[in-house]
Amino acid sequence: MPGLGASFGRGGATTFLQDLQHSDCIVIQGSNMAECHPVGFQWVMEAKKRGAKVIHIDPRFTRTSAVADSHVPLRAGSDIAFLGGIINYVLQHEKYFKEYVLAYTNASFLLREEFQDTEELDGLFSGYDASTAKYDSTSWSYAGLEGDGREGGKGAGGDDLGHAEGESHGSGGPALNPNEVQKDWTLQHPRSVFQVLKRHYARYTPEMVEQVCGVPASQFLEVCEAVTANSGRERTTCWVYSVGWTQHSVGVQYIRGAAIIQLLLGNMGRPGGGILALRGHASIQGSTDIPTLFNLLPGYLPMPQAAEHETWEAYLDGIRSPQQKGFWGNAESYVVSLLKAWWGEHATKENGWAFDYLPRISGDHGTYQTALDMVDDKVEGYFLLGQNPAVGSAHGKLQRLGMAHLKWLVVRDLNMIESATFWKDGPEIESGELRTEDIGTEVFFLPAAAHTEKSGTFTQTQRMLQWHHKAVDPPGDCQSELAFFYLLGQKVRARLADSGEARDLPLQHLTWDYPLDADGEIDAEAVLQEINGRHADGRLLSGYLEMKPDGSTAGGCWIYSGVYADGVNQSARRKPGSEQDWVAKEWGWAWPYNRRILYNRASADPDGKPWSARKAYMQWDGEHWVGPDNVDFPKDRAPSYRAPEGATGPDALNGDDPFVMMADGKGWLFSPSGLVDGPLPAHYEPAESPVVNPLYGQQANPTREVFKRKENPMQPSGDEPGADVFPYVFTTYRLTEHHTAGGMSRWLPYLSELQPEFFCEVSPAHARERGLENHGWATIITARAAIEARVLVTERVVPLRVGGKVVHQVGLPYHWGVGTDAVVTGDSANDLFGLALDANVHIQETKAAACDIQPGRRPRGEALLRMVEEYRSRAGITVETGQQRMTQRNEP
């Protein structure tokens, strides 16, 4: 979530679902909320009943559009142009909330003279190194700071370790020393953030929006008017997004676009405002908070890197700047407490809190690089837990080919998913590319317990932990993840108990002593208590403010500290909404500190008074911050407080610094550090696009991650020769009736019958152009695969006029996979994609790419391979195609 982290300080939704009812306008963009979050969507309907305007901006007319006040169809992959257009409208028409912008954002901060914008460099920012395709972000920093202003600190680094840093701003903005920053309160200085922003977005005119997005200027202006009319002192607008924004090669910058708009309009930290990041499914927020990511430790602490973080001191200096403001300044307490939680008495001051027990990252170990490493026989074994990469990951064939190289594969799932059976019934068996007898992978299928069969928490979309109690025992051999890992740990530790090898010390010394419940199973509440943290005497912590850097506290995830405050499992609270106020603080527990709207100090003006009676939330009563929420600010810090010279950490926050995790206390219109692909969002085309970037000479994100290998053929894009072989835009998505790669839905008849077959959605005009018939079959082709789908011809898909030509879009739900065990099966949309990733977060671009579509079913067997090869050959695709990140421009 670095888009939010590098704007506001934390990578989580800034508001909560119930707060939507107070919005005067709700913009849902890059999300199909009604279909993918139907329960939360009730609050959109509630807002609509109260008179709010609901706008859905999306390539397709979905069930969300059906109940919105207006639907704005745009070309998949063009959202930054749209958002940039709104920013330009807000600035040009002076619709921004001036007092808010001056007080709470970095608009007045001055940038360095050496900073150059995309305006000067035709789509690149200063600091780009074409040989590495990376930025040195030094020139993006504020004027008046030494060096890159980070003094070590987290930030966009020039590391070669897989660009891991962008992700570590999930709970804490990038490090930076703000004390000496020059400012211009008139906002007139040409190097002020405000003026840079104005120049950067000047070319994002309504006409340009029309040309890039295919949205008529009049319709675009209607959105601008609705959003600006519903923002300000008296009114607030909320922006809702989901994976329709994140799964792009420039996805993080989509989110930055919304962040800039919401800061300019003064919608952050206020009721009915904010940015609601909707998560893909249950506990996805939780799986970044306590991460399943290779480059993070719990609470968004970065994983130490080889060479760079050899010593404890080097690591510590790397994660926080000693001079910075805000709560990230206490990072040492969080790391020491984590190490104490893991290694207890073995973590001492003398051994650097057992810091050397942590492995170091020596390269990119993201999921896609790992799949390639499997192909290269660098990976022996693989655990899949609730994950079905044969269907759910981009470039399905690569995933399956990779798994066929493993020595062993453990699949823990509810059903015999395709990732467990690809070796006997996958698409490559049918095509003859793989033969079962040649695959040496030993597959262990371990049945998993469902959520009703185990206790634990889900951390949902709004950062709220909710406890679920085990209702029934898991059947047969089914087991919870917790029980599985506990026992696995026991067994591994038993094996290594007598080892004298130093490398085994981390396992031998690991605290692995959990109480067992009546059934002999590990007690989940004991784990939650460990996460919450304890004092040395065993008392539970009340929150991370109690964490100490001296080893007297232990806690597994600092941002979750407080979930067991007062010895109570706060996440298990279920006081009905009818028995408390609308904020419902006594239902579950939200990190941090059970705050429901983040940065809510900004709901009051700089003097601590509500901006308006209608939008009152938190306010200063002369002694404390009071209101319906827990204030996201030091409780008793007066609005007039000014930090003394030399203060650091939380003590350095002024009374009007609402963004308490940011090094300068302000919301970032311009991100001087924290992102690897630019301080401001600029529109780049998707890696594979039938359209030439109308805004800059630079076609696609110049920092996107590419994999130049024969397994990953990419298509020509824009005006490159051969691009016309793949003339259509396609996008993938989910349906209400199914769950992601189908593991939880395609085995259930009641869900499967509702959407039994893989289908594609096309417009009537597109169907005519290609001879597609409703209810018939179509074959969709890219450089990687040809797949077949039933056809739905619908007016819900409309052709768009983009830059003088008509662009057709194909919609593909990605729930189906090839196998024999599920109730319903089908070709997988994810087989179509190649790998092009956002360098900030290694996320794949699966929301916009280019394809061809033909009527009828696909060929079988070897003929299928020949068909795809024929397309590659016709488009002139080589291993070099599409791998050049900086666009080579012909000099005039």
Next chain:
Amino acid sequence: MTSNPARDAGWVDPPPRKGFFTDTSVCIGCKACEVACKEWNAVPDDGMNFLGSSYDNTGQLGASTWRHVKFIEQPASTAVDLGLPRVGLPGQQDTGERTDFRWLMESDVCKHCTHAACLDVCPTGSLFRTEFGTVVVQEDICNGCGYCVPACPFGVIDRRIGEKGVTKNVGIAQKCTLCYDRLHDGLTPACAQACPTESIQFGDLDELRARAQERVDTMHDQGIPQARLYGADESDGVGGLGAFFLLLDEPEVYGLPPDPVVTTKDLPEMWKKAGLAALALLAGAVAVFGSGS
């Protein structure tokens, strides 16, 4: 005061009549109602059939589908209404009121009619009127004669098709029970319980009708003149519906009959006429053969 078919059916001091108000204006087509219904009532799946009909792969209500979410894709109307007589399907012409493409969704269900023909024609007493005013099939009494199937003016009830021994209740007439078992325990029917947007509302029919009227009035004030209630009027041909709807267009657009009439309405008249005819025949016979003897 709503008519009380339970009292008419002989229940002494029945509880208030229960029903559904389905507000299609807030339906998001999630089909949670279909799934919750099947889960609770152990209704089997209805086949894995891709219909190519928008997002509807259920097709229609039947013995194995007691809730059915309809999806209606309405093209944008562009032409100006000239006030000329219309041809084509209702809702498919230009009315001058609507310019946007619309995707209408409606969760359909048994209407639990005030005057229920299925009940009238059932020879075994399997179909009965409950104390809540709803109409329920008793699967252990139904003999599968099928009289109820053509009797329903909405095409709701049907006999279950399937392989005996594999699928339960094959050949037996099946439909929504308004979760009769749940009502006895004071629970909300499964579909209404699962509905995330309160499109399906359950309660006392009196109160639901008042609430629905209020909602329509609000929508008219909000500039949505197409909003209308369907089946809330006791003077209609079925005496009003126990499960009624707020629609955003004419009933035909949703595949609902505009003026449903209980199919047994003319039965008394028919029997009377048949009786008269029989009497006349008898009289004739007596006249012919009697006088000649």
